[in-house]
Amino acid sequence: xxxxxxxQPRQKLHRAEEHIREVERAVPxxxxxxxxxxxxxxxxxxxxxxxxxxxxxxxxxxxVLGDAVHNLRASLDLLAxxxxxxxxxxxxxxxxxxxxxxxxxxxxxxxxxxxRADPQDIEIVRELRPYRGGNHLLRSLHDLDIQDKHVSLIVxxxxxxxxxxRVKQDEDGKPVGFDEQxxxxxxxxxxxxxxxxxxxxxxxxxxxxxxxxxxxxxxLVAGIVDKFEARHRMPMS
Numbered sequence: 594x595x596x597x598x599x600x601q602p603r604q605k606l607h608r609a610e611e612h613i614r615e616v617e618r619a620v621p622x623x624x625x626x627x628x629x630x631x632x633x634x635x636x637x638x639x640x641x642x643x644x645x646x647x648x649x650x651x652x653x654x655x656x657v658l659g660d661a662v663h664n665l666r667a668s669l670d671l672l673a674x675x676x677x678x679x680x681x682x683x684x685x686x687x688x689x690x691x692x693x694x695x696x697x698x699x700x701x702x703x704x705x706x707x708x709r710a711d712p713q714d715i716e717i718v719r720e721l722r723p724y725r726g727g728n729h730l731l732r733s734l735h736d737l738d739i740q741d742k743h744v745s746l747i748v749x750x751x752x753x754x755x756x757x758x759r760v761k762q763d764e765d766g767k768p769v770g771f772d773e774q775x776x777x778x779x780x781x782x783x784x785x786x787x788x789x790x791x792x793x794x795x796x797x798x799x800x801x802x803x804x805x806x807x808x809x810x811x812x813l814v815a816g817i818v819d820k821f822e823a824r825h826r827m828p829m830s
Contacts, residue, residue, distance in 0.1 A: 598825060599675055602818050605668035606811065612661035613807045619651035620790060620804065629786055631756060633779065645755045645786050654790065661807055665814045666738040672818055673707060679825055682709030691735040692724035717820060731817075733797035734810050740796060757784030 629647045636642060669689035678684045688705040692698040698719065702708050707718060722728040723735070759781040761769040769777040792798040798806045 599672060599818055599822050602668045602672040602675065605664045605671055606814055606818065609661045609664035609668065609814075610811055612657050612664065613804065613811060615657050616654065616661065616807065617804055619654055619657070623651040623654075624788070629788070631786060633758060635777075639775065641758070643755050643758060647788060650790065658803060658807075662734065662737045662810070665810050666734055668814050669734075669817065672821060673705070673710075676711075676714050676821055676825070677706065677709045680709065680711045680714070682706075690718060690723060691732060695722070695724050695727060698724055713824065714821065717824070721817065729797070730809060730813050734813070736797045737810075756786035757781035 627648065629645055631646075632644050634642050634644075670687075673689040674684040674687045677687045683706075686706055687709065688707075690698065690701040690705040690707050692701040702715060702718065707715060721731060723731050725732055759779060761777040761779040763769055789802045791800050791802050792806065794800065
């Protein structure tokens with residue numbers, strides 16, 4: 594372990610925060626470029642169809658996002674190792690416990706060797722409710738880390754607006770098709786489509802913007818580390 598209390602968990606947390614800042618830089622840069630194409634077409638029945646197609650996503654976004662989640666999750670495991678060691682317990686195979694439901698938390702605490710920690714530390718974990726139906730944000734961090742190993746964490750078209758459409762006008766400013774009672778439409782060049790990278794519907798945060806969720810997760814982990822540090826901080830001599 595490091596020389597400072599909970600140094601390694603905080604290093605993982607800081608690394609995750611660096612990844613989050615990288616995501617925050619990449620996303621605006623992507624949307625500042627030629628990130629989509631729009632097409633307005635009229636079918637044989639006189640109805641209009643508007644399509645908006647996104648062009649990929651920021652390079653490496655998926656990897657950086659996964660790294661941020663993994664480092665946050667790893668911070669909790671390193672915290673668990675140090676908390677157990679502070680109690681004089683063996684830190685081998687110690688992990689932060691996550692359960693599928695409240696009644697299984699005790700068994701998971703034992704399985705993940707968190708039972709080697711001081712009873713007060715075990716009680717803190719119980720108060721954190723790291724299970725489904727308990728602390729949703731905390732449990733979801735674990736679920737996202739697992740999901741990243743198997744499927745994509747985000748989709749690039751989950752939230753998308755098309756921009757404006759307006760009535761086409763002739764050179765005199767008259768609506769085209771007005772006399773025929775069949776107005777023609779065109780894309781409004783004064784408006785732009787907008788989009789955001791969000792978590793997919795099958796995730797713990799369906800439709801929620803990725804950087805917002807990442808900040809909430811980072812704040813949660815920081816608060817947990819702070820809680821254990823406050824309990825274990827020795828008074829200054």
